[in-house]
Amino acid sequence: MSTTEPRAADKPRPVPIEVTEPFWSGLRDEEVRLQRCDDCGAWVFYPRHRCPSCLSAALRWHTVSGRASVYTFTIARQATHPAFADEVPQVLAVVELEEGPRLTTTLVDVDPDEVCVGLAVLPVFDRDEDGTVLLRYRPAR
């Protein structure tokens, strides 16, 4: 490999900010944490300062199971970025958490041919050498 080829370490990394830090620190503790509105009960993802349902600022973090189902997916057979060439074919998915919010993720430990809408999936806490933990999903089986 030449020194100019992208490496896994060149992959874009999340950059936590104040409002998102509890989500990322939860992943480091191998927990999925979501905000919930104390005023109307809505579950909220992505992290925000105000509830998108009632505009209340009374959002509190809760640890949830992380159980979800596949809402939609696509299979990237060509790398979406040169740094992801080692992950092809990559199963890119939107999963719907039991609580309702949907999040974009990557399915791992799965045969792309077995992925379908509605597939029950469980969280995978994918820790990099730099300590970053990404939330991926695998079939519940």
Ligand SMILES: [Zn+2]
């Ligand atoms: Zn609310």
